[in-house]
Amino acid sequence: MIIWKKVSNNNNIVYVDKRILFTYNLIDHWSKREFKMAELTKDIIIQQARIRFIEQGYEKVSMRGIANDLGCSHGALYYHFKNKTALFSDVLDYYFQELNSIIDRIMVQEENDKLKDLFLEFIRFGLDHPYQYELMFMLKSKEMDSLMQRPATESYERFAAAVEQASGIHLYSDHIYSIFLALHGFVSLHLHRIENFEEAAEGAARHVEFLKKTI
Amino acid sequence: MIIWKKVSNNNNIVYVDKRILFTYNLIDHWSKREFKMAELTKDIIIQQARIRFIEQGYEKVSMRGIANDLGCSHGALYYHFKNKTALFSDVLDYYFQELNSIIDRIMVQEENDKLKDLFLEFIRFGLDHPYQYELMFMLKSKEMDSLMQRPATESYERFAAAVEQASGIHLYSDHIYSIFLALHGFVSLHLHRIENFEEAAEGAARHVEFLKKTI
């Protein structure tokens, strides 16, 4: 990414990533600009926030850190997003979509044990996206929760409908909810204690088997 | 609680709680001391930390805030505790004990539905002690987790043993673990979304009923 950087009033440096491309001096003000500043868009901010988020988690990612990666000031981020919560709410939209499409994919497959897959893949998603899951289903603050509630509910309803369909029989909504809670319990207890799904795969399989038997 | 407070070098004020008791001046240094400073003990710090913790939660309680309540400097707290984590680890010991005695109490009662009580009271404990539960069973950091793991495991084992005994039959440990996860899931999903157990009592009762049927 190209970054223009002002050094003194008229002395400027143009970077590509972190390396100097060239320097130049302003005569008047570079009227009829041949260059534009690399534009800072919501999208590019979200993208960078996600990169840091995946390895550091919400708490440890700082707005200043993101701004630094992007070669802009942290103040600029607050022009595009009301606050940190709003930024990460947008980051998470992506993952709600991912979870939804996991569910959809299982339902269109053939010859698979759909119930088992639904349960197991939900757990896998949680454990392979620990920081994301944390914010999606284990709220950190009232403010974050109010932003997550709608997409979380939508994902749950998609899951619930899929479970009923996969079972081939009528299920009480309480029953499905209890199963969901049990899956959530597994994820939330193992979150951050293991590195990835595989480490808990056996336990997950047993838990899933237990839940399947209730149907 | 009595607090001595230095104002200028020789001008001192003695407080009881937040109100002035009397002032005095030092001549030399108050040799052969008639008074002792109100001592700052681990216990009194834990006690005050708990008070703030209950209403604010781990993140929002600050060491400076606690020190202020206690009329000492925040540095003093670090003399007694290595860091914030260590302090709150001690705060939580109390609640692990409370959870353990809830389990014990249920088991010595007579003519009660022990399984139902065990399940329901676990949920009640979690929802009525949201900030505590969060730290006890939903780790915030590797450091906190390593301190919580031992007492959490102990509490779980007590719970598991109680469940098996209450059921009157042999239960596979995987089965008990799955039930525990399901209860944990209920608590962790409702935590902070409701004010107290009563608000979720009906849902909790249905979830518990579902789990009982698996036995």
Next chain:
DNA sequence: CTCCTATTTTGACCAGTGGTCAGTTTTAGT
């Protein structure tokens, strides 16, 4: 090309955090 306005961006600033540590005060024993 010159203005002029609107949009973006900057960076000093604020109030707050957990944590450290040299220097001081207080305690307790000799």
Next chain:
DNA sequence: ACTAAAACTGACCACTGGTCAAAATAGGAG
């Protein structure tokens, strides 16, 4: 009364999320 150990202080550090006046840039109209 002296001394060594224990307890405590508060300036300091590096950091956080967030604000905002001022400055830079963009884009259109004349």
